Amino acid sequence: MEPIYLDHNATTPVDPAVVEAMLPFLSECYGNASSVHSFGRDAKVALERARETIAGVINCEPSELYFTSGGTESDNIAVLGTAYRYRNKKKHLVVGATEHHAVIEPAEHLHHNEGLALDFLPVDSDGFAAPDRLAELVTDQTALVSVMHGNNETGALQDIAALTAVTHERGVLFHTDAVQSIGKVAVDVKTLGVDLLSLTGHKIYGPKGTGALFIRQSVKIAPLFYGGAHEKKRRPGTENVAGAVGLAKALEIAEQRREPDFTRLSELADYFIDKVTAAIPDSFLNSPRTRRIPPTINFSFPGAEGESIILSLDLKGIAASSGSACTSGATEPSHVLTAMGIPPERGQAAVRFSMGRTTTREQMDYVLEILPPIIERLRAMSPTYRQSRA
Amino acid sequence: MSGGVDSSVAALLLKEHGYNVVGAHMKLWDYAEVGADVYRDGRCCSLDAVNDCRAVCDAIDAPFYVLNLSRQFRREVIDNFVSEYKAGRTPNPCIRCNTNVKWQPFLQKAREIGCDFIATGHYARIELGDTGRNLICKGVDETRDQSYFLWGLTQDALSRTLMPLGGLHKSEVREIARRHGLKTSEKKESREICFVADDDYHRFLREWDAKHDVPARPGDIVEESGRVMGRHDGAAYYTIGQRHGLGISHPTPLYVLDIDAANNRVVVGDDASLYRDEMVVENVNWIATAPPSRLPRRSDTSVSSPRHDASKLVSRASRDDEKAESRAGLPETCRSDDFRHPGPTNTPHLEPDYPCHPERSRRQACSSRYARGSLEATVKIRYQHSPANARLTVLTDNSVRVTFDERQRAITPGQSAVFYDDDILLGGGVIK
Numbered sequence: 001m002e003p004i005y006l007d008h009n010a011t012t013p014v015d016p017a018v019v020e021a022m023l024p025f026l027s028e029c030y031g032n033a034s035s036v037h038s039f040g041r042d043a044k045v046a047l048e049r050a051r052e053t054i055a056g057v058i059n060c061e062p063s064e065l066y067f068t069s070g071g072t073e074s075d076n077i078a079v080l081g082t083a084y085r086y087r088n089k090k091k092h093l094v095v096g097a098t099e100h101h102a103v104i105e106p107a108e109h110l111h112h113n114e115g116l117a118l119d120f121l122p123v124d125s126d127g128f129a130a131p132d133r134l135a136e137l138v139t140d141q142t143a144l145v146s147v148m149h150g151n152n153e154t155g156a157l158q159d160i161a162a163l164t165a166v167t168h169e170r171g172v173l174f175h176t177d178a179v180q181s182i183g184k185v186a187v188d189v190k191t192l193g194v195d196l197l198s199l200t201g202h203k204i205y206g207p208k209g210t211g212a213l214f215i216r217q218s219v220k221i222a223p224l225f226y227g228g229a230h231e232k233k234r235r236p237g238t239e240n241v242a243g244a245v246g247l248a249k250a251l252e253i254a255e256q257r258r259e260p261d262f263t264r265l266s267e268l269a270d271y272f273i274d275k276v277t278a279a280i281p282d283s284f285l286n287s288p289r290t291r292r293i294p295p296t297i298n299f300s301f302p303g304a305e306g307e308s309i310i311l312s313l314d315l316k317g318i319a320a321s322s323g324s325a326c327t328s329g330a331t332e333p334s335h336v337l338t339a340m341g342i343p344p345e346r347g348q349a350a351v352r353f354s355m356g357r358t359t360t361r362e363q364m365d366y367v368l369e370i371l372p373p374i375i376e377r378l379r380a381m382s383p384t385y386r387q388s389r390a
Numbered sequence: 391m392s393g394g395v396d397s398s399v400a401a402l403l404l405k406e407h408g409y410n411v412v413g414a415h416m417k418l419w420d421y422a423e424v425g426a427d428v429y430r431d432g433r434c435c436s437l438d439a440v441n442d443c444r445a446v447c448d449a450i451d452a453p454f455y456v457l458n459l460s461r462q463f464r465r466e467v468i469d470n471f472v473s474e475y476k477a478g479r480t481p482n483p484c485i486r487c488n489t490n491v492k493w494q495p496f497l498q499k500a501r502e503i504g505c506d507f508i509a510t511g512h513y514a515r516i517e518l519g520d521t522g523r524n525l526i527c528k529g530v531d532e533t534r535d536q537s538y539f540l541w542g543l544t545q546d547a548l549s550r551t552l553m554p555l556g557g558l559h560k561s562e563v564r565e566i567a568r569r570h571g572l573k574t575s576e577k578k579e580s581r582e583i584c585f586v587a588d589d590d591y592h593r594f595l596r597e598w599d600a601k602h603d604v605p606a607r608p609g610d611i612v613e614e615s616g617r618v619m620g621r622h623d624g625a626a627y628y629t630i631g632q633r634h635g636l637g638i639s640h641p642t643p644l645y646v647l648d649i650d651a652a653n654n655r656v657v658v659g660d661d662a663s664l665y666r667d668e669m670v671v672e673n674v675n676w677i678a679t680a681p682p683s684r685l686p687r688r689s690d691t692s693v694s695s696p697r698h699d700a701s702k703l704v705s706r707a708s709r710d711d712e713k714a715e716s717r718a719g720l721p722e723t724c725r726s727d728d729f730r731h732p733g734p735t736n737t738p739h740l741e742p743d744y745p746c747h748p749e750r751s752r753r754q755a756c757s758s759r760y761a762r763g764s765l766e767a768t769v770k771i772r773y774q775h776s777p778a779n780a781r782l783t784v785l786t787d788n789s790v791r792v793t794f795d796e797r798q799r800a801i802t803p804g805q806s807a808v809f810y811d812d813d814i815l816l817g818g819g820v821i822k
Contacts, residue, residue, distance in 0.1 A: 308502040308503055311455055311503040377504070378502055381501060
């Protein structure tokens, strides 16, 4: 049997239409988009067309969109670039407690090595941040607030508009990491009210190594790279035209099928969640039932260690993950689950299934066949689990 | 899999014999923690070692996982290493790792993911004794025998362990690796303790103390009479038999005889004083026999164990022409993708003359040699030591007095003593 891929939050296969769209820019239209001559101009036109397409998807001006190498780079530019730009006047950052490491680590670097104060915006047991708590943390010294739109581990969707209402009132900049949400739910920078937004290609059936950063018109940032005038000097480096074209195509396709995909995957997710809950006693759903990116399903099975579940599934041809892809191999529960107040015994027993376009009910039925015996076996071997049951 | 040629070939052989092999590398420590050169390649747990394991698993088409056991390793091995030295003893961390990490949380993890056995590249053999106990026997390559490191294993652990290299010589193992184009075939041997790269234990202990704000405790170096000969910068940094690093000029060579941790003194003397003929061994783990108190006592000591037929073992593992034949006889169960819940009786049904089959031959255990509370055996007091004839007198289930026929040099508290009956490992413990 073909292995079943349920780790779409880690990455996705590139859509064949995207591959097709990219290929000419690797072989025929290969010019450097900054070159004066015809080769350059052709490449430049394609680049700008791609920019327009993406700007249309997120409802911003093309001039507000900058191409990067992906979500991590976009997050770093947003956090470090803003902090460095305003460092003489503003020395405070607020970052969501459940952010991806690509936001947390630059923020911690600024805190430990550049003397900025750092506060984490707490979340409730579903993983949602409250506007009132944000209002308490924000000061006139705050350079940036960064809260992700959709969480990579649980799929929880923040009410970004409610949070930006708070920051607008106080004249504070707001960045959101939309890496997981883009193409799966509506992402409109005006509705969300954000000043900066990160997105990536490889979670939405586009190529790895591509991404973009939205920076609203009047917002200033310090660049992280030096070496050319590309992207208005905000991100020098010869443009990855093929990548940008691929990113644009991927987002275009995603927008077209976003609503039917959302409906289908919501139904499939509900089916799976209900079946797992019925089949496996003592199971906890860490993802919120509503206000979530539907294909992301995070469960805890106390008594079974997350890593052991994942490896057991892998040996049965099912690919899932525990914690985020970047933190495997440790027995620490993830900071996301910990921030939600989930106790360690549950946090260490967490598994994330993230479905995608090719996920079928048959595949999920196979998982439903394989998963419960694995949990049972692990629980039977666990001395502590047996004790607590007795 | 350590990234070395031995574990690579072990994995390869098992795969060839129809086992569903899963390669696993234990991540045991962090560079930052043990103070090492990040760019030193090849050493176990370095990035190069992980890449080598991954490459071999790719070559043999086996899944590969890195398992993080650094917390357990720190607690069971590194902390013990430091505290033993501080108590004036010389620890053996490889044995602690085997007993408390590899054959505990690592074995547990293997079982959790559905594996029936763990396998290692040790030069040692696991066989079944006539009493039904699992036996550890020396590897046939006497210069490489690693049975010494395995005395702490339990019967349950042994019933779940395969050691495919025990019947091979090192040169054969390298040849197998070369023939299969494994990138680890020419890899240099690593003999040092894995977490002390440069083999400089004293550097490690000094840095550990500095990192944990433990002040240096200088003291006296004395002769047995008590006469002060010099100063040391920490009794923990010395080991029995050590000659260099004493900083004393003396007409004849001086050696460390004893580390008096209580009084923070290092006792030195001449070479002759290093020789003793008796020692007590504690924390004894009996392998070939049940603990002495549970053995029936017999008055005759006449029976000896039959010679093990090594040729069958060697022939299976190293002759390609027989391979095709051997695979044909493979029962369906060991080719299946299903892992069964493991248990001592639930072993895959393989042909009895496979190198790793636990039923392959039943050795006569030496319980018949046990008589009048004492036992004759050959005893190793450290890895690099020729087993010496001795009589073991059982003091309790877990402690033994060992009396050597001839005096042995530098019997060192904290080191492991292992008792053998010919090539069968009877048991082992820690020298008091």
